[in-house]
Amino acid sequence: MSAVESNVPFDAKAFLARVTQRPGVYQMYDAKGDILYVGKAKNLKARLASYFRASGLAVKTEALVKRIARVEVTITGSETEALLLEQNLIKKQRPPYNILLRDDKSYPYIFVSTQHPYPALLYHRGSRRKKGRYFGPFPSGGAVRESLNILQKVFRIRQCEDSFFSNRSRPCLQHQIERCSAPCVGLVSPERYAEDTRHAMMFLEGKNQSIADELAKQMEKAASALDFETAALLRDQIISLQKVQEEQRISGEGGDADILAVRIKAGSACIHQLFVKGGRVVGSKAHYPKLSLETDDRALLALFVGQYYLGDESHPLPPELILSDEPEDADLLADALSRQRGRSVSLRTRVRGQRKAWLDLAISNADHQINASIASRKSIERRYVELQQFLQLENLPTRLECFDISHSSGEATVASCVVFDAQGPKKSDYRRFNIEEITAGDDYAAMHAALSRRYTRLKKGGAPLPDLLVIDGGKGQVKQAEQVLAALQIDSVRVLGVAKGPTRKAGMELLILDGAELALPPESGALHLLQHIRDEAHRFAITGHRARRGKARGRSRLEEIPGVGAKRRQALLKHFGGLQEIERAGVEEIAKVSTISRSMAEEIYAFLHQD
Structure with missing residues (x-):
């Protein structure tokens, strides 16, 4: 129609x-x-x-x-x-108003030439026409080579081309360094080599524990038959396999899964994808979809999963997708994915143990990459240019300062001042102000006090003034800034308020400039820059407020962690020696404390790093 x-x-x-x-x-x-x-x-x-x-x-x-x-x-x-x-x-x-995923690269595989009497393990990229078994796809060539290296160490399967194999009269260097059993010159029986090949394919399928059990039984059988040479070879394989498992931190959880974490910030988006094969993280990839229409984490995940997996055979579906957020229409999406795969595909957001560690890693990477993308020089320059055009300035602004206020019902009021220059956040110039002698909860008075202290000091010391003063707030807070600057006879600094719009959603902020309320489109680079500095001022104010509140109450931060009582606090302090060492420790180290479970260690780490 x-x-x-x-x-x-x-x-x-x-x-x-x-x-x-x-x-x-x-x-x-x-x-x-x-x-x-x-x-x-x-x-x-x-x-x-x-x-x-x-x-x-x-x-x-x-x-x-x-x-x-x-x-x-x-x-x-x-x-x-x-x-x-x-x-x-x-x-x-490829409609312009849809969120588009651009991922046209072909992915590499491991090819096992099962038609050959002595199969080889080979790196493969391109069409899969040769007869044999393909394992993958892997996210990068490096991930394939790492897996091939492990297989060489443990199972000693050849990785040479058939032309090289058929022309050998003596073992090559790979045999001398114990990376190949030299089937080319008959130094291994066809039965033994076939067994090693089968185990290598089981390894690629993630059946590591089954391999270890089989090798242990074969070793016992060989020792009972007084075939000590074979028993020693099997023992070395078991040891090598155990080392690989320890290095990869499998922790008993195998299987294949893709882990997806999404982050949207300041008009940009990043989806970080981890690939897990046989319980091992074999690689990762970051995607930066262009946001054409307003969307949130759940909607973006649904769009990404649909575009990436549905109707695209180059992206085979694992049995499990572990996601940072539940996508929109999750049941519908799972049904479509299962139909394409021919078997069940589960979408999971609540995970524990090793799967939670994978998800935390993906989230951490997504956070880092979205921040790096925002902070890139090219991105910053573009945003400053758009801000110059919006403010109709003769010169490009090179220094911005933003103020925010944080308190809990008037308690421990702290004002923050963050500074951005041409390279982005300039943390060496950040300042906090403890606000005293005002009516508790009076944000206008707190803003007036912080601005007065800041610009009196700058003017008195002849320090550089900002090109633009950004206030996290509406007309009332902006008026306080204008009054302070007028009293100090500073007329070279423009004041801009960033207030939440009626919907209080990111991208719909109201800008207060020269007494008028303005709005920028959500895709505006100037708006993204203002969101970034506003969010940074908010973060810096909250961390200062929490530290001041904790000090005023005479309490350790450990006392604020739910579930951590006196005995656990004592055990933590005894193990680490102090709060600073606890804050530096990772989840694994915290979990080593006798009274702390893995899940409790994760809660402690999350609480201490929530800012």
Whole structure:
């Protein structure tokens, strides 16, 4: 079904009157006939009607709707079918208003030439036409080579090409360094080599414990038969396998899984992906999808998982996806993924043990990478240029200062001042102000006091003033800043307030400039810069407030951790010697304390590092 011709204004009312309520996919086009957006819906009529309501649309959605000249819908038999069709259309048409994942690289595999009397383990990238077994895909060539290196050490399977193998008259260097059993010159029986090959493939399938059990039984059998040479070889294999397991920290949990952690910050997004094969983390990859429409962590995860796995054989589905957040329509997504795989695929967010360690690692990487992306020189320069254009400044601003206030019902009030220069945050210039002698909870008075102390000191000492003073707050806080600057006769500093909009969502902030309320589009680099400095001021104020509050109450931070009583505090302090050493310790080290379980160690670590 389509709307009226593109040269006639789009009649949303007439279009909606004849749209079905069945599940399906809709495609939006502009007046030139170019695709704008592809979406799915359980109820097409209800979903499409949400685009054409009178108010309440996000800024980017409004921009999309203004460009619509034609809408086509395709009815499907179920919501799952709609999801599959949506992902296929997005990959094929690449609409500008959809979040697009660009991942066109081919992934490497480990190939086992099982048709050969003495199979080889080989690195493979490209089409899988040769007869044999393929294991993978692996996230990088390095991950394949690491696995091949392990297999050489433990099982001594050849990794040479057949042409090299068939022309040997004596063992090569790989045999001399105990990385190959030299089947090329008959130094290993076909039966023994076949057994080693089978164990190598079991290793690639994650069946490490089964291999160890089999090798132990074979070693006992060989020793009983007085075949001590074979028993010694099997013993060395068992030891090598145990070392590999210890190095990889498998902790008894095998299997295959992909771990996905998402972070959205200051208009940018990062999804960090860990690949687990046979209980080992074999690699990782960071994705930076472009955010075209307003979205949150759950929606972005759903879109990413759909685009990455559905209809793409180069990304085989593991039996388990471990996610930092529950994606939208999780049951629907799991059903579609299971249908494609032919077996069950589970989506999990609540995990324990080693799986939680993997998820924590992915989250930590996503946090680091999104911060690194925001802090990149190219990104910062672009945002400063957009801020200059927004403020209509003659010169590019090179120094920004932002203030925020933090307290608990008026207790232990702390003001923060953070400074950004052309390279981003300049932490050496950060300052905190303990606010005294004001009415408890009076944020205006606290802001006035902090600004007075800061700019009196700067003016008196002849220190550089900022090009822009950013205030985390609305018109009242901005007025305090203007009064302080006027009293100090500072007229070279512009004041900008950043207030939460009516929805209190990131990207919908109201900016207070020269008494007027303004808004920037959510994709604006200038807005992202202001969000970044505002969030940094908020973080710095909260950490200072908590430290001051804890000191005023005469309590250790350990006393504030739920579940940590006097005996556990005593055991922690006895083991580490002090709070600073506890804060430096990782989860594994904390868990070594006799009274602290692994789960409690994770809670302690999370509490001490929550800022």
